[in-house]
Amino acid sequence: MMDSNGAADDTAEFNLRLYVAGQTPKSLAAIANLQKICEENLAGRYKIEVIDLVVSPQLAAGDQIVAIPTLVRRLPPPLKRMIGDLSNSEKVIVGLDLRPIGKSRT
Amino acid sequence: MTERAANDTEYESLTGEELISRLREAEETLEAIRTGAVDAVVIAGSQGQQVYTLENADRPYRVLVEQMQEGAITLSERGTILYCNERFATLVASPHDSIIGQPLTRYVSVDEGRVLSNMIATGAGPGVSGEFGIVNCLGHEVPVNISLIDLKVDEAMPRLVCGIVTDLTSSRMRTRELSAANERLANEIVERRKTEENLQLTLDAAEMGIWELDLSDNRMRCSLRHDRIFGNATSPVPFDLAALADRFVPEDQHKVREAFETARASGAVEFEHRIRRASDNAVRWVNVKGRTFYDGKRPVRITGVTADITQRREVDEQLRQAQKMEAVGQLTGGIAHDFNNLLMIIGGSLDMLGRRMSGDERVVRLFEAARQAVARGSKLNQQLLAFSRRQNLQIEVVQINDLIPTFEHLLDRAVGETVKTKFVSGTDLWECRTDPHQLETAIVNLAINARDAMPQGGELVIKTANRRVDEAFASRWEASAGEYAMISVGDTGVGMSAEVLAHVFEPFFTTKDVGKGTGLGLSQVYGFAKQSGGFVAVTSAPGRGTVIEVFLRRSTDSVPIVRKPAEATLETGTGVVLVVEDDADVRATTSGMLQDLGYSVLSAATGSAALEIIQANAGLDLVFSDVVMPDGMSGVELARRIGLVRPALPVLLTSGYTAQRAIPELPTGERALLKKPFSHSDLSIAIRKIMASVSAT
Numbered sequence: 135m136m137d138s139n140g141a142a143d144d145t146a147e148f149n150l151r152l153y154v155a156g157q158t159p160k161s162l163a164a165i166a167n168l169q170k171i172c173e174e175n176l177a178g179r180y181k182i183e184v185i186d187l188v189v190s191p192q193l194a195a196g197d198q199i200v201a202i203p204t205l206v207r208r209l210p211p212p213l214k215r216m217i218g219d220l221s222n223s224e225k226v227i228v229g230l231d232l233r234p235i236g237k238s239r240t
Numbered sequence: 241m242t243e244r245a246a247n248d249t250e251y252e253s254l255t256g257e258e259l260i261s262r263l264r265e266a267e268e269t270l271e272a273i274r275t276g277a278v279d280a281v282v283i284a285g286s287q288g289q290q291v292y293t294l295e296n297a298d299r300p301y302r303v304l305v306e307q308m309q310e311g312a313i314t315l316s317e318r319g320t321i322l323y324c325n326e327r328f329a330t331l332v333a334s335p336h337d338s339i340i341g342q343p344l345t346r347y348v349s350v351d352e353g354r355v356l357s358n359m360i361a362t363g364a365g366p367g368v369s370g371e372f373g374i375v376n377c378l379g380h381e382v383p384v385n386i387s388l389i390d391l392k393v394d395e396a397m398p399r400l401v402c403g404i405v406t407d408l409t410s411s412r413m414r415t416r417e418l419s420a421a422n423e424r425l426a427n428e429i430v431e432r433r434k435t436e437e438n439l440q441l442t443l444d445a446a447e448m449g450i451w452e453l454d455l456s457d458n459r460m461r462c463s464l465r466h467d468r469i470f471g472n473a474t475s476p477v478p479f480d481l482a483a484l485a486d487r488f489v490p491e492d493q494h495k496v497r498e499a500f501e502t503a504r505a506s507g508a509v510e511f512e513h514r515i516r517r518a519s520d521n522a523v524r525w526v527n528v529k530g531r532t533f534y535d536g537k538r539p540v541r542i543t544g545v546t547a548d549i550t551q552r553r554e555v556d557e558q559l560r561q562a563q564k565m566e567a568v569g570q571l572t573g574g575i576a577h578d579f580n581n582l583l584m585i586i587g588g589s590l591d592m593l594g595r596r597m598s599g600d601e602r603v604v605r606l607f608e609a610a611r612q613a614v615a616r617g618s619k620l621n622q623q624l625l626a627f628s629r630r631q632n633l634q635i636e637v638v639q640i641n642d643l644i645p646t647f648e649h650l651l652d653r654a655v656g657e658t659v660k661t662k663f664v665s666g667t668d669l670w671e672c673r674t675d676p677h678q679l680e681t682a683i684v685n686l687a688i689n690a691r692d693a694m695p696q697g698g699e700l701v702i703k704t705a706n707r708r709v710d711e712a713f714a715s716r717w718e719a720s721a722g723e724y725a726m727i728s729v730g731d732t733g734v735g736m737s738a739e740v741l742a743h744v745f746e747p748f749f750t751t752k753d754v755g756k757g758t759g760l761g762l763s764q765v766y767g768f769a770k771q772s773g774g775f776v777a778v779t780s781a782p783g784r785g786t787v788i789e790v791f792l793r794r795s796t797d798s799v800p801i802v803r804k805p806a807e808a809t810l811e812t813g814t815g816v817v818l819v820v821e822d823d824a825d826v827r828a829t830t831s832g833m834l835q836d837l838g839y840s841v842l843s844a845a846t847g848s849a850a851l852e853i854i855q856a857n858a859g860l861d862l863v864f865s866d867v868v869m870p871d872g873m874s875g876v877e878l879a880r881r882i883g884l885v886r887p888a889l890p891v892l893l894t895s896g897y898t899a900q901r902a903i904p905e906l907p908t909g910e911r912a913l914l915k916k917p918f919s920h921s922d923l924s925i926a927i928r929k930i931m932a933s934v935s936a937t
């Protein structure tokens with residue numbers, strides 16, 4: 135699992151799970167993009183789990199994943215998901231409500 | 241997929257808001273698929289969930305990457321690991337999942353991490369690579385090569401970097417092993433070269449040539465020294481077994497071939513045979529020694545060394561010859577001694593008979609014949625004694641050039657008219673110590689041999705010269721280096737073969753017909769020269785004449801002693817003489833001779849008996865004693881004892897044997913020794929001289 139750039143499991147404010155399929159270009163892009171976005175907006179407050187469905191396809195059922203890559207915001211609730219390679223960071227920030235501390239919700 | 245979601249009964253329990261949210265999600269999914277924002281989908285089938293990617297076609301490559309023995313990684317632009325294969329996971333010894341998202345630099349040291357980040361950041365472009373040490377999760381460092389290449393998918397995508405991580409451990413190990421092996425090999429080569437050099441040095445010092453015979457084609461490889469031994473030209477000539485065998489003298493060739501043939505099976509070859517050296521055509525002895533090497537059971541080559549052993553063989557031969565001469569000398573010496581006694585008896589008896597003989601002419605003739613035979617026998621015996629070096633030499637300091645007139649006179653009669661005689665005397669000839677009588681005999685013996693060698697006539701040259709003899713020359717003739725006066729007798733006769741040369745000095749060795757040769761001529765020359773501290777050298781070849789050189793040691797004594805001519809008269813006298821002699825016949829003969837000369841004679845068989853008689857007879861005038869007596873007291877010892885009890889009583893010793901040292905001296909300083917065999921006249925003169933000198937003092 136990937137748990138980088140963030141706080142320890144339990145204390146992380148944002149718990150993000152990214153479903154990828156091995157190294158499809160979109161999967162690789164999604165990982166890279168997510169990492170960048172988090173580091174820039176949520177430094178120290180996030181935890182990313184990358185789940186490779188090629189390695190463990192049964193994990194797709196839990197979050198009802200149909201398309202890959204899919205990012206799921208598990209914490210804070212409510213559960214939000216975003217499909218695609220996360221290349222539009224603005225959209226990601228808005229969609230997942232990755233509001234940096236001190237910034238008001240848009 | 242939308243159908244599947246719509247038909248799913250679980251949606252029935254959802255609230256309206258949730259349903260709307262789901263619907264939006266489904267729409268978004270569809271939209272994403274449509275726009276290409278996703279490149280994989282999950283489909284639930286009978287075997288559970290299955291992932292289909294847009295690049296399923298890449299599956300073979302994926303398998304390859306997963307299976308390959310290099311670590312494969314995909315990095316983000318900032319060096320985060322986005323993907324790694326199993327091999328990489330094994331390299332860093334971490335579970336696959338915990339690696340994704342880690343910066344690659346985490347697995348290298350801080351210093352290397354900086355280099356690595358730089359490598360990633362500056363852009364791999366068409367490819368860069370470098371060696372790093374990966375510190376895996378177990379704390380072990382693994383040497384790797386990391387090569388990176390930029391992966392451009394499309395413009396919109398962030399830059400990705402692909403990397404191949406190659407484990408260098410085994411290659412490093414192999415390199416290390418290889419270099420260790422190399423080093424070992426290099427050391428071995430150095431060692432071997434040293435050994436070889438040492439061997440070469442040793443072989444060179446031992447003057448040994450090396451050769452190797454290839455048994456597949458009988459070719460030979462030979463060292464320079466080997467070529468030199470065989471007298472080959474300086475440029476190496478191709479050599480094979482046949483050519484080698486041909487170099488040996490004809491009678492040895494088949495033995496050489498046989499030896500090499502046998503060596504194939506026996507495993508070794510060794511022989512000593514004669515070669516003819518190419519450079520000077522000289523016959524040389526060589527020792528060849530080798531070992532056969534096998535491939536399994538098949539002999540493949542014979543390797544060995546060859547040495548020229550001519551000199552050793554010569555020395556051996558000289559030694560053998562010297563020992564033989566010594567043994568023969570001992571033997572003949574013994575025989576000659578016994579012979580002397582017999583001749584003494586015969587000669588002495590004849591002398592006495594002669595004085596009582598009637599005038600019958602026939603008897604006188606027979607008598608004379610007997611006397612001459614005794615004289616000849618006695619002469620031969622002298623030569624035997626000379627050879628065995630047991631003759632009493634009358635050593636004097638002699639200027640040989642002064643003797644040449646005597647030689648001329650002697651040789652005129654000896655050599656006959658067909659032979660021209662020439663004398664070449666060296667100037668300022670050194671004096672030497674020798675017995676001039678024996679030297680005369682030697683020259684006559686040599687001249688007679690020269691005459692016999694020139695039946696059709698020729699030239700005989702007698703030469704004298706000073707010679708400084710070096711060690712090498714001297715050792716060939718069992719002599720020592722030094723200064724010598726040399727007299728040589730050369731002829732232009734038939735010469736001698738090597739076989740004859742090897743035996744010439746042996747007594748009784750002759751190539752002449754019975755009655756013509758005694759085989760004692762050169763024996764006399766040899767023994768005489770040796771006994772007077774010199775030696776004889778012979779140079780001769782068949783058809784090329786002969787030169788025999790007699791070397792006599794230079795004397796530094798200043799005044800030559802002048803010889804006195806011997807008289808041949810009977811000197812009668814009066815007085816009482818005690819004859820001491822162990823041989824009864826000789827005693828009787830000697831006593832008879834003395835009585836004939838007018839002396840009164842007493843006799844004793846041993847030294848002790850003689851001492852008793854001396855004690856009892858105050859009127860004794862002279863003791864005449866043999867030197868060698870078997871009962872223990874020698875004549876010399878007897879003379880010493882007499883000197884103690886009756887110092888005034890003169891003692892005359894007689895011996896046909898070895899040169900005696902402790903011979904008592906007469907008041908005149910001469911040695912009181914009469915050489916055996918002695919004639920009636922010799923005896924008379926000797927006794928008279930002593931009696932005269934005694935009465936004079």
Ligand SMILES: Nc1ncnc2c1ncn2[C@@H]1O[C@H](COP(=O)(O)OP(=O)(O)O)[C@@H](O)[C@H]1O
Nearest residue numbers: 689690693750751752757758759760761762786
């Ligand atoms: N000047 C010479 N030329 C050729 N052969 C010689 C000569 N002197 C000696 N010899 C050989 O050496 C042999 C031995 O010589 P020597 O001892 O004098 O005995 P002899 O003369 O009685 O045979 C001779 O028989 C002869 O073969």
Ligand SMILES: [Mg+2]
Nearest residue numbers: 685689761762
């Ligand atoms: Mg002779």
